Amino acid sequence: MSGFQINLNPLKEPLGFIKIASIFAFATCGGFKGQTEIQVNCPTTITENKTVTATFGYPFRLNEASFQPPPGVNICDVNWKDYVLIGDYSSSAQFYVTFAVFVFLYCIAALLLYVGYTSLYLDSRKLPMIDFVVTLVATFLWLVSTSAWAKALTDIKIATGHNIVNELSPCKKKAVMCYFGSVTSMGSLNVSVIVGFLNMILWGGNAWFVYKETSLHSPSNTSVPHSQGGIPPPTGI
Numbered sequence: 001m002s003g004f005q006i007n008l009n010p011l012k013e014p015l016g017f018i019k020i021a022s023i024f025a026f027a028t029c030g031g032f033k034g035q036t037e038i039q040v041n042c043p044t045t046i047t048e049n050k051t052v053t054a055t056f057g058y059p060f061r062l063n064e065a066s067f068q069p070p071p072g073v074n075i076c077d078v079n080w081k082d083y084v085l086i087g088d089y090s091s092s093a094q095f096y097v098t099f100a101v102f103v104f105l106y107c108i109a110a111l112l113l114y115v116g117y118t119s120l121y122l123d124s125r126k127l128p129m130i131d132f133v134v135t136l137v138a139t140f141l142w143l144v145s146t147s148a149w150a151k152a153l154t155d156i157k158i159a160t161g162h163n164i165v166n167e168l169s170p171c172k173k174k175a176v177m178c179y180f181g182s183v184t185s186m187g188s189l190n191v192s193v194i195v196g197f198l199n200m201i202l203w204g205g206n207a208w209f210v211y212k213e214t215s216l217h218s219p220s221n222t223s224v225p226h227s228q229g230g231i232p233p234p235t236g237i
Helices: 014-024 090-116 118-123 126-159 187-211
Strands: 033-041 050-057 177-183
Touching: 090 118, 090 126, 090 187, 118 126, 126 187
Parallel strands: none
Antiparallel strands: 033 050, 033 177
């Protein structure tokens, strides 16, 4: 086995710098925190709007995000803590983030192999083939995980948007008037979806450059060598 020897040339080629791009294109939804607010008014008891807030975030189990009134304030004689947002989108969010973490770790390992053990990678028949298979699988999983997360994000926006006032039971009472207030911007979550589809394109393109290093593209010469002078060896009797 060849020893460790730094060679930065692979980083200048698509095989290497696409992996670097994938490292920086890490999931941006893992640390998201946000909240949605509604304004509540009870004409018979209070004359000004009061704010009720529901805080949510990764992994987006909205059905565990209860509404919270201001401390010590009784709004319309409703126990707002008993009411939650609608939906559980943790499976899609966790699938996307977990897959992104594994991709991050694989890219680190692949770059270490490219840079530190270049000759070992190029001389081996198995390593490029394993890299090629992993790249194809990763391309497919980027498509699946990002599509699932994009659909979940759309549903999250609906569940935390203007539709809230139509779903909460207290807001359906005649004595309670609810108005949608605001919701935290989800720009970083939109970026995570764009990053996911960008990674799918990057890994799909990277598959070609990895394929060129495999024996499928450049099979080893296993034919019987000719004798000197270019005369083919005798075929026998």
